[in-house]
Amino acid sequence: MKETRQITCIRCPMGCLLTVELTDGAVTKVEGNLCRRGEEYAKMECVHPTRMLTTTVRVSNGAPLPVRSREPLPKDAVFHCMEVLKGVVVTAPVAAGSVIVADICGTGVDMIASTSA
């Protein structure tokens, strides 16, 4: 099945408007990019879009704790992960980098503390 999508390349400030042709979920053509990075971006963004997730979780004995995904996680899991994180309450002390939620929503990515609390 063929499909065409338009996305903005974010590899540089130029922001090329890319027209991406997908056949059965695979990128078969990229147009509108001024350089090779646009093509790489289109392939990543259309086939397996990921995002860093950063937010805060509640601390029973202190101010909210900033947390982040250790690495980018699938874009469509973001709101599901937020729901899970809303229910998380930790107790200080927490060391920077410690795992707050392991393998969040089965993404294979851990949520870790951004700083100490």
Place this chain on the structure above:
Amino acid sequence: MKRENRTIHVSLVVVGGGPAGLAAAIRCREQGIEDLLILERGPRLGGILRQCVHSGFGVHKFNEELTGPEYADRYIDRVRELGIPYRCDTMVTDISADHVVTCVSEEHGLTRIKAGAVILAMGCRERSRGAVRIPGTRPAGVYTAGTAQLFVNLKGYMPGKRVVVLGSGDIGLIMARRMRLEGAEVKAVLELMPYSGGLKRNIVQCLEDFDIPLLLSHTVTEIHGENRLTGVTIARVDENLRPIEETKEFIDCDTLLLSVGLIPENELARAAGVELDPVTGGAVVDEHRETSVGGIFSCGNVLHVHDLVDYVSEEAEIAGESAALYLKGELPRRQTVAARAGNGVRYVVPQRISGGGEELRLFFRPDQVCRGAMISVSSGGELLRVRNRRIVTPGEMESIVLKEEELRRVHGDITIEVGLKS
């Protein structure tokens, strides 16, 4: 309460414990200056980075995508490692031209500090509703984006549920996403100019990802509501940025976030008699980041507003190193020439250069979006350097390096221009 009603003596006072102050203090200590003191108004070191829980910091400096707190912690850890003294919850109330810094804190009371040198690293504050003069009532629910960020990220409070953001600078974009992630409905982000002042990455990942509309050439013309905000009237603006009556439209919302610019906090610099640049709102400095008052240096957002903290750190390192040289009596003293903004450029930092040294990076901000841009640097009518760029935008600071042989050809004031590539 301990009263310290006396004058203490240190080599260097750094005013501000945010990214600029931390990096400046670290560099100065690494250059051998032992007795320095960081004064921070807030309860902890780290400045605005503490509330910037999103990632994207440090890509340039550490080749990693860090969150704000992670970026700050790298410097805070180093400050502790080096044993650099600091005082939090301490408000500086005056700086004199002869380096007497007056500060107050609950712990120490009123303290006067006679310093060998001073580094100004106070950062910015946000422009508020008053600064952009939005007509209407004065209900609760109108916040600057940074205040909302503090509520959400540091205090754990949501300022509202149905949000309109005015201003598409990075803080506005980041807060649009933050509010959406926390369950608010973000109705739109409005931008007065025909282009966004934010990074492309943020437009895609903060707005497009969440289908939040970005309305360019739009503004808020009226605020409604008695006790709590009930909505805003928005309108498209014409080429003179005046609202077009027929395009007025009401948007129902309980929260309006303002991301309408930053103002360097230079009241203390002014008190010390430091010359300010009317365009940047920061001090006029030379390449050592020394202000017009000898021994007072400036760096970070109090000098000019940066898009990336990475460049704040680099600038602060220059200031820290220069302050160390100044204290050792080794800061070179040469005649300076002015570095000026020509066509297509809003400002240049540093504003004065001596032309000595091996190479020199000049930072400047384009005054409009220009595709196929040619950046040229000239001095005394002679072209020193030309560089082509695919695109330049006011939202992304540019820089150009002058090499030793180009610096030798500096005879008279330097001008940077941005034009179309011919």
